[in-house]
Amino acid sequence: MTEIILNTQTGKSNIHCGEGAFKEYARKLKGVKNFVVTDTNVFALYKDVIFSAFSGDAGIKILPAGERSKTYGNLISIIGEMARAGITRDCTVIAFGGGVIGDIAGLAACLYMRGLRLVQIPTTLLAQVDSSVGGKTAVDFKKVKNLxxxxxxxxxxxVDPIFLKTLPPREIRCGLGEIIKYGALDGGIYKKLSAAEDIFNLNFLGDITADCIRHKVGVVEKDERETTGLRKTLNLGHTTGHAFELYYKRKSHGEFVLIGMYYELFIAEKKGLVSGEYPSGLKKLIKSVVNVPPYKDIGEAAKLAKLDKKNSTDGKITLIAPVSEGECAEIRLGFEEYLSYLSDCAKSLEK
Structure with a gap:
């Protein structure tokens, strides 16, 4: 088991990562007043585990599974349930689920009585390698993500890989989107991915999860609130990925991150920022997880990139693109130039 500590100005997180982490640390939560937030899918799989681990009198809120549950209305509903359950300042909120549950339960813990103790128990690969660490909490509002x-x-x-055993292939691909993103940011992770016989192997995924967490911890400790620009690097592939996700839908978030990374790598190549064998190696990793489509109607999808929070104050589209092993670059483009590059990339995929 790996122990990782995240220290920031606002708090300290103890991250327990590896096989047996749930059995070892969840039992320490028994005997205190807990409030569990989970979703219908996770509850169906782990109902007995939840009540056994956190005692039968734990308060619980079960949300419908999926991104549509990450709403202001559900946030207020969670807080209302906490009040009805008699939750006080000495209680613990447990986020037991994927990224949506971690985001909304974390925000409820932050707001209730000005802050309760929060424990994240991520059950998806994406949440384990990324969203459960770093302290970002949010709900969507007025059709704007994380407003x-x-x-x-x-x-x-x-973080226990035991939960990966119940994930469908789509969720594994989703998590690999973020893992390959970390590979583009960290040379050591990139080498492990490139050398792996099977990146879908659960033992491999459990091992590389700790590497991804260590990278994120190093970034968050230096730029917790995204004031220096360093944490922005964690959004590699996300500008185009988010735009495509909003417009085309159907695929998972992690798959769209990979597709966005592919298109933005193409832009970096055309800008002369990347060369040699690295682009082909990264593209091979991306295509081992997801088919990169030559999207049609790409102009309408590209318009959604104008809403990205990373964009510069002059309105230019801002990308964090991979350029070499462990290195990325910020690229700023006017909308027409950005659209032209996306169209050219889509045409190249038709060949």
Whole structure:
């Protein structure tokens, strides 16, 4: 088991990562007043585990599974349930689920009585390698993703690969999107991915998860609230990925991150920022997880990139693109130039 500590100005997170982490650390939560937030899918799989681990009198809120549950209305509903359950300042909120549950439960913990102890127990690969660590909490509002939110560090994060065994292939691909993103940011992770016989192997995924968490911890400790620009690098592939996700839908978030990374790598190549064998190696990794489509109607999808929070104040589209092993670059483009590059990339995929 790997122990990782995240220290920031606002708090400290103890991250327990590896096989047996849930059994070892969840039992320490028994005997105290807990409030569990989960979703219908996770509850169906782990109902007995939840009540056994956190005692039968734990308060619980079960949300419908999926991104559509990450709403202001559900946030207020969670807080209302906490009040009805008699939750007080000495209680613990447990986010037991994927990224949506971690985001909304984390924000509820932040707001209720000005802050309760928070424990994240991520059950998806994406949440384990990325969203459960770093303190970002939020809900969507007025059709804008993560419009209402706060930075609120969990006291503990329990990352156990045992939960990966119940994930469908789509969720594994989704998590690999973020893992390959970390590979583009970290030379050591890139080498492990490139050398792996099977990146879908659960033992491999459990091992590389700790590497991804260490990278993120190093970034967050230096730029918790995205004031220096360093944490922005964690959004590599996300500008185009988010735009495509909003417009084309159907695929998972992680798959769209990979597709966005492919298109933005193409832009970096055309800008002369990347060369040699690296682009072909990264493209091979991306295509081993997801088919990169030559999207049609790409102009309408590209318009959604104008809404990205990373964009510069002069309105230019801002990308974080991979350029070499462990290195990325910020690229700023006017909309027409950005659209032209996306169209050229789509045409190249038709060949």
């Amino acid at each position: 209402i939110g706060a930075f609120y560090q969990p006291d503990e994060v329990i």
